């Protein structure tokens with residue numbers, strides 16, 4: 439059983455809604471990866487994958503709306519990165535031949551794309567949020 443995704447301060451972006459949504463994204467990803475044998479629980483597994491997929495799309499839209507509000511300078515590149523993640527998730531789901539393999543591919547996507555994206559790109563939003571007055575101070 440792989441280690442669950444754990445949110446910690448290195449992923450912190452705004453100390454508010456974005457961080458809460460990232461934490462929820464990690465929880466939903468952990469729900470997907472908690473299945474011991476996805477091929478024996480097909481309906482439950484599919485529902486869990488759909489929940490992760492839908493939430494990721496909603497979160498990306500929320501994040502882009504916030505970036506637009508604070509006039510983040512890299513909004514279009516950032517939105518393209520979101521679209522690429524959604525497109526890859528869609529491709530994996532459509533090409534799925536085994537749910538176990540899908541779980542593995544989604545896990546790689548979460549590690550290589552989503553968590554890397556949070557660390558490399560989402561954290562750049564913090565400066566724009568500070569300028570826009572919407573970043574919450576880090577806890578002491």
Ligand SMILES: [Fe+2]
Nearest residue numbers: 501555559560
């Ligand atoms: Fe993002």
